[in-house]
Amino acid sequence: MLCQECGKKPATLHFTKIVNGEKNEFHICESCARDKGEMIPGSPNGFSIHSLLSGLLDFERTGPGAIQETMRCEVCGLTYPQFSKLGRFGCSSCYQSFESKLDPLFKRVHGNTVHVGKIPKRSGGVIQTKREIDRLRRELITRIDQEEFEAAAELRDRIRELERKAEGL
Amino acid sequence: MSKRRFAEQPLSDWMKGQGPESEIVISSRIRIARNLRTHPFPMLASSQQSLEVMNQLTEVASSGKLSEQGSFETYKLAELSELERRVLVEKHLISPNLANESRNGAVILSDEESVSIMINEEDHLRIQCLYPGFQIREAWTLASRIDDIFEEEADYAFDERRGFLTSCPTNVGTGIRASVMMHLPALVLTQQINRILSAVTQVGLAVRGMYGEGSESLGNLFQISNQITLGQSEAEIIDNLYSVAQQIIEHEKAARQRLMTESSIRIEDRVLRSYGVLSQARIMDSKEAAQRISDIRLGIDLGMIGGVTSQVMNELMVLMQPGFLQQVFGEPLSPEARDIRRAELIRKQLT
Numbered sequence A: 001m002l003c004q005e006c007g008k009k010p011a012t013l014h015f016t017k018i019v020n021g022e023k024n025e026f027h028i029c030e031s032c033a034r035d036k037g038e039m040i041p042g043s044p045n046g047f048s049i050h051s052l053l054s055g056l057l058d059f060e061r062t063g064p065g066a067i068q069e070t071m072r073c074e075v076c077g078l079t080y081p082q083f084s085k086l087g088r089f090g091c092s093s094c095y096q097s098f099e100s101k102l103d104p105l106f107k108r109v110h111g112n113t114v115h116v117g118k119i120p121k122r123s124g125g126v127i128q129t130k131r132e133i134d135r136l137r138r139e140l141i142t143r144i145d146q147e148e149f150e151a152a153a154e155l156r157d158r159i160r161e162l163e164r165k166a167e168g169l
Numbered sequence B: 001m002s003k004r005r006f007a008e009q010p011l012s013d014w015m016k017g018q019g020p021e022s023e024i025v026i027s028s029r030i031r032i033a034r035n036l037r038t039h040p041f042p043m044l045a046s047s048q049q050s051l052e053v054m055n056q057l058t059e060v061a062s063s064g065k066l067s068e069q070g071s072f073e074t075y076k077l078a079e080l081s082e083l084e085r086r087v088l089v090e091k092h093l094i095s096p097n098l099a100n101e102s103r104n105g106a107v108i109l110s111d112e113e114s115v116s117i118m119i120n121e122e123d124h125l126r127i128q129c130l131y132p133g134f135q136i137r138e139a140w141t142l143a144s145r146i147d148d149i150f151e152e153e154a155d156y157a158f159d160e161r162r163g164f165l166t167s168c169p170t171n172v173g174t175g176i177r178a179s180v181m182m183h184l185p186a187l188v189l190t191q192q193i194n195r196i197l198s199a200v201t202q203v204g205l206a207v208r209g210m211y212g213e214g215s216e217s218l219g220n221l222f223q224i225s226n227q228i229t230l231g232q233s234e235a236e237i238i239d240n241l242y243s244v245a246q247q248i249i250e251h252e253k254a255a256r257q258r259l260m261t262e263s264s265i266r267i268e269d270r271v272l273r274s275y276g277v278l279s280q281a282r283i284m285d286s287k288e289a290a291q292r293i294s295d296i297r298l299g300i301d302l303g304m305i306g307g308v309t310s311q312v313m314n315e316l317m318v319l320m321q322p323g324f325l326q327q328v329f330g331e332p333l334s335p336e337a338r339d340i341r342r343a344e345l346i347r348k349q350l351t
Helices: A030-035 A049-062 A080-086 A099-110 A125-145 A149-168 B047-062 B082-090 B096-101 B136-153 B185-189 B193-202 B234-280 B286-301 B310-319 B322-329 B335-350
Strands: A013-019 A022-028 B025-034 B072-076 B106-110 B115-119 B125-132 B176-183 B205-209 B221-226
Touching: A125 A149, B025 B136, B047 B072, B047 B106, B047 B115, B047 B136, B082 B096, B082 B322, B115 B136, B125 B136, B136 B176, B136 B234, B176 B234, B176 B286, B185 B193, B185 B234, B185 B286, B193 B205, B193 B234, B205 B234, B221 B234, B234 B286, B234 B335, B286 B310, B286 B335, B310 B322, B310 B335, B322 B335
Parallel strands: none
Antiparallel strands: A013 A022, B025 B125, B025 B176, B072 B106, B106 B115, B115 B125, B176 B221, B205 B221
16 A cells, blocks of 8 residues: 555555544555654654644634634733644633633533632632532522422521622622 | 752652552552743743742742641752753653753752652642552642642632633643552453553543553553543542542452462462562563563562562662663663663662
8 A cells, every 4th residue: 555645655654543533544654654743643753632632623623614813812922723733721811812712622621611629718719609609509499499498598598698708708 | 969869769758658558559649730820831931931930939938838748849950960850750750841841940849759849840830749559638638738838829820610720721620630550460460451441541530551651551550540620629530530549459459369369370480480580680671670570569469479578669660760770870871781780780679
């Protein structure tokens, strides 16, 4: 079999790339493999998590309705195409700048989009209270469903108290 | 120049401690990634900006709070020799990335080397805690406490929805990577390892061979870690890893039991053969050494070999790496020379 890239030398590297269920086979020669190094697992240039991510991000970009205008982070200057190539953010503001594109990415990488873990103590007081309120509201609904009105009333008072506290913070 | 503390001993003090399940779980590790809101991530930071980050974060180390957690020493990467950096990588105290690619990188090491805090790696701050044996929860408690100390002084990049913001999207949220390093010779010998490891990857965990390239394992050592950092709490992430690791421990124990009842003479032959080779060989490459050290470690666990301890085996795994060999013999060594020196060093340790 000849290399599918240059069509001149015999293909010595054979691999299959599957992105989102879409399967592609590659048969290429040593020198073309070197040129395309980045995309081939096990090649000297390696196949890093970042190139894997950029595959995911690229898919995003070439999909239907791809955005023509280039998004750019106002703070550090990183553009969305650069982000998708590097697989890394430039600064904490990039998360806001590229916000509209991040849900699908996080969904794919983590299966989730919203943080539920630790909150910084110094700056996180309000968030902690908000989270507690959300939790109590959910509990309130179950109590009402189960017709435990006394417990529900207690929860309602506790929620009001926390809401006042959150406003004060 | 006198040798720095970390370069003198292959085995960090923390590794000399005993932990639960230490026959199978060599060590437990937590790494937390944090960034400052005020500065671009290290990849895009100017030299001036990364210098500011380094100064601000190393300042925390010299303030009183951190010293309550032990005695710490700060090293700037630029002030370390290439060999010293390599030794730190081989002891897993810093990442290859920090050693070779960082600008204004620094590492803050605790006395017993169980805490290593990297500055200007991929993220501004990476806190790593290592414990011997199966103590992943203990490692998290300590790491979280150190995280709190830094948070008091530093303005963290945190977002209500996304959590702690990191350079790489794979770390966002909790910024936590929890891992256990496991020695699984019986699962490898009984050829159950692939089935088990592929099951592990199905529940959101990743497996890496330790010391090996990519996923290839050297010396039957495997590192299991969480992949997901967003949408699960630290406790969930750690519990998940804990219970999966617990099951792997049970499988490994069962496999060892089975080997002992079904083919004990074969195992004994394998173990003692490796012991013979290591105590006599004159040339030893690192791959063969790792495999034979694994055999001997299994032999120790099964009570087939006396006189050597698993601690000596842990020490050899670190000592036999290129950087340490050159450190011990005090000269640059070609790969061929390394194999000869490695054999020499191992012989000395075993007899």
